Amino acid sequence: MMTMVKNTNKDPVLEYLEKYPPYKPHGDLGIDMRGLSRYADEHGKEPADLTPEEVEMFKK
Structure with a gap:
């Protein structure tokens, strides 16, 4: 029988947003870029x- 294991890892999206807050100004x-x-x-290029x-x- 399989037991349920709680995933204690954070959501990768939330980790990214914590590291790089989108509404906080970052250095020049x-x-x-525009x-x-x-x-x-x-x-016609990337x-x-x-x-x-x-x-x-x-x-x-």
Whole structure:
């Protein structure tokens, strides 16, 4: 017969939200993320697929 074991692990989503609260301002990344995302979208790329030269254009 199988016994029930209580899962004492936290929910991964709650752990993430505790570590990175979405409504608390975080430090400046030194890059214009909106501009970078807009540029990637306009050029049919994912932000991760941009070249270092393209990313350099958005550094503050």
